[in-house]
Amino acid sequence: xxxxxxxxxxxYKQYFTSPAAxxxxxxxxxxxxxxxxxxxxxxxxxxxQYVPDVINIIFPISFLFLFAIxxxxxxxFSEETNSxxxxxxxxxxxxxxxxxxxxxxxxxxxxxxxxxTTWVYPIALNYMIDPGIDQGVLLSGYLGLAFVAGVFVAxxxxxxxxFSSQVASFITTMGVFIVxxxxxxxxxxxxxxxxxxxxxYLDFNSHFAATLAIGTIALSDIVYFVSVITFAxxxxxxSLETRRWR
Amino acid sequence: xxxxxxxxxDYGSRVAIEDLNFNAKRxxxxxxxxxxxxxxxxxxxxLAGYMPPSxxxxxxxxxxVVEESMEVRKRVGYLPENxxxxxxxxxxxxxxxxxxxxxxxxxxxxxxxxxxxxxxxxRAFSYIGKLSKGLRQRAGLAQALLHEPDVLIxxxxxxxxxxAQIIEFRKLIQNIGKERTVMLSTHILSEAxxxxxxxxxxxxxxxxxxxxxxxxxxxxxxxxxxALRVDGDDDGLDKVLNxxxxxxxxxxxKDGSLVIExxxxxxxxxxxxxxxxxxxxxxxxxRPVGMSLEDIFLxxxxxxxxxxxxxxxxxxxxxx
Numbered sequence: 001x002x003x004x005x006x007x008x009x010x011x012y013k014q015y016f017t018s019p020a021a022x023x024x025x026x027x028x029x030x031x032x033x034x035x036x037x038x039x040x041x042x043x044x045x046x047x048x049q050y051v052p053d054v055i056n057i058i059f060p061i062s063f064l065f066l067f068a069i070x071x072x073x074x075x076x077f078s079e080e081t082n083s084x085x086x087x088x089x090x091x092x093x094x095x096x097x098x099x100x101x102x103x104x105x106x107x108x109x110x111x112x113x114x115x116x117t118t119w120v121y122p123i124a125l126n127y128m129i130d131p132g133i134d135q136g137v138l139l140s141g142y143l144g145l146a147f148v149a150g151v152f153v154a155x156x157x158x159x160x161x162x163f164s165s166q167v168a169s170f171i172t173t174m175g176v177f178i179v180x181x182x183x184x185x186x187x188x189x190x191x192x193x194x195x196x197x198x199x200x201y202l203d204f205n206s207h208f209a210a211t212l213a214i215g216t217i218a219l220s221d222i223v224y225f226v227s228v229i230t231f232a233x234x235x236x237x238x239s240l241e242t243r244r245w246r
Numbered sequence: 247x248x249x250x251x252x253x254x255x256d257y258g259s260r261v262a263i264e265d266l267n268f269n270a271k272r273x274x275x276x277x278x279x280x281x282x283x284x285x286x287x288x289x290x291x292x293l294a295g296y297m298p299p300s301x302x303x304x305x306x307x308x309x310x311v312v313e314e315s316m317e318v319r320k321r322v323g324y325l326p327e328n329x330x331x332x333x334x335x336x337x338x339x340x341x342x343x344x345x346x347x348x349x350x351x352x353x354x355x356x357x358x359x360x361x362x363x364x365x366x367x368x369r370a371f372s373y374i375g376k377l378s379k380g381l382r383q384r385a386g387l388a389q390a391l392l393h394e395p396d397v398l399i400x401x402x403x404x405x406x407x408x409x410a411q412i413i414e415f416r417k418l419i420q421n422i423g424k425e426r427t428v429m430l431s432t433h434i435l436s437e438a439x440x441x442x443x444x445x446x447x448x449x450x451x452x453x454x455x456x457x458x459x460x461x462x463x464x465x466x467x468x469x470x471x472x473a474l475r476v477d478g479d480d481d482g483l484d485k486v487l488n489x490x491x492x493x494x495x496x497x498x499x500k501d502g503s504l505v506i507e508x509x510x511x512x513x514x515x516x517x518x519x520x521x522x523x524x525x526x527x528x529x530x531x532x533r534p535v536g537m538s539l540e541d542i543f544l545x546x547x548x549x550x551x552x553x554x555x556x557x558x559x560x561x562x563x564x565x566x
Binding site (some may be wrong): 002003007010014017018083084085086087088089090091092093094095230244 | 291294295296297298316319320322324326328329330331332334335343344346347349350387
């Protein structure tokens with residue numbers, strides 16, 4: 001466990017020396033800030049008819065993950081492969097799965113840090129409107145964001161084990177996210193068949209946008225997110241292991 | 247400490263090493279020589295636990311590199327050719343990271359000891375990215391020494407260092423090698439001769455020669471080359487040179503000079519000079535050519551990879 005933590009700590013700290021990480025954090029905070037301002041102004045303008053809602057902050061954050069998380073995870077293994085430091089990790093007395101989990105944890109904690117800073121907006125909103133925002137929705141929405149980030153980071157970290165080029169990692173990761181976000185829901189919406197049922201289960205928006213983001217916390221959704229993270233990291237470990245045979 | 251039996255590795259259709267066999271004892275510095283692509287790095291990676299062999303068995307400190315990889319990794323200090331460093335960390339942070347990964351007790355003590363051994367005291371808190379090539383090499387070595395490994399595997403440790411640094415580095419390795427087993431690869435013959443107790447020459451994935459540097463030098467003295475520059479060079483000159491006793495081959499270089507290969511340890515220069523003058527050619531230049539490692543490989547691999555014949559003592563003395 002302490003080895004995983006050692007890897008995670010180094011990964012986390014590294015983001016604070018990385019311009020890409022700052023750019024991502026700035027992008028998220030800026031865009032969410034703009035959305036917040038427009039939310040608040042439109043909410044006050046149409047007074048009585050429209051009340052600003054935290055969902056209008058939470059959902060855009062999850063959308064920004066599509067671009068932000070590939071930028072955060074693209075370097076994880078690609079850079080190590082490129083600079084040769086992967087040889088250091090793979091010859092240290094640490095198991096491959098410990099490396100993968102440590103890397104994921106470090107990147108995930110960094111994403112949580114960014115997500116955490118966006119709390120200022122709902123908190124501010126809470127003081128601006130009367131009788132305040134729905135605290136339950138805020139909590140479950142942010143829990144949902146954390147799970148979505150966990151899944152996306154796991155996929156991004158795994159994809160970065162495939163490439164020594166960060167650009168290739170970035171583009172592939174974003175491609176996978178786009179498939180998950182827009183393409184899987186299409187057969188899912190058709191409904192009826194077992195195939196559509198399966199797609200509906202795989203569609204993570206049915207576990208986030210339709211539930212956690214609007215204040216429903218269900219065990220089945222949490223199981224879904226945890227199993228997707230586990231599966232992605234398993235693939236990442238296998239990928240790292242097969243690298244030894246190449 | 248290191249035992250290698252029938253070790254082979256192929257990358258798909260390309261064979262990197264084939265049926266390697268060798269041992270190294272505690273306190274021995276083993277030199278691994280070969281041209282680029284000979285299989286040095288592959289062998290060292292297998293021993294360090296980076297990748298498994300395709301066939302054969304290797305043990306380090308009594309542990310199998312595949313079955314007991316974790317035990318092997320705990321006991322090996324490995325410095326890959328492409329020194330693995332994080333440029334965004336200071337030397338101290340980097341070593342602390344490695345010490346934590348290796349779960350070293352008395353962490354601070356070991357870190358400072360390693361920094362002191364490689365002489366990086368003044369730069370311990372500099373960012374690695376800002377260090378010069380030689381200092382980075384030392385930081386990499388400090389990482390390999392951190393956990394006081396039984397076996398130290400260094401892949402081309404002196405590449406990219408300036409001459410003064412190389413001398414210092416060799417001293418350092420010799421000191422370390424007193425208590426530990428060191429295996430280092432290089433393609434500089436003189437380096438292996440100075441530092442190593444035993445030298446393995448590897449070519450095309452196979453061991454060509456295994457011997458002490460002293461014996462190796464003696465073997466190599468058996469084949470010497472002389473470069474000539476002669477005014478009025480023509481075909482007749484070949485005949486003249488070939489008549490000189492001991493000349494085995496005459497070769498023309500692009501720049502107009504001639505390279506003469508001689509077989510025995512006997513110095514053919516006086517006789518050759520006389521022969522050239524006698525045949526009314528003007529001798530402009532004559533100098534012995536030191537054999538490069540590539541020449542040695544050609545020499546060693548020419549007769550079906552068999553080692554060249556050893557000279558007897560008398561010939562050896564003459565050659566000296």
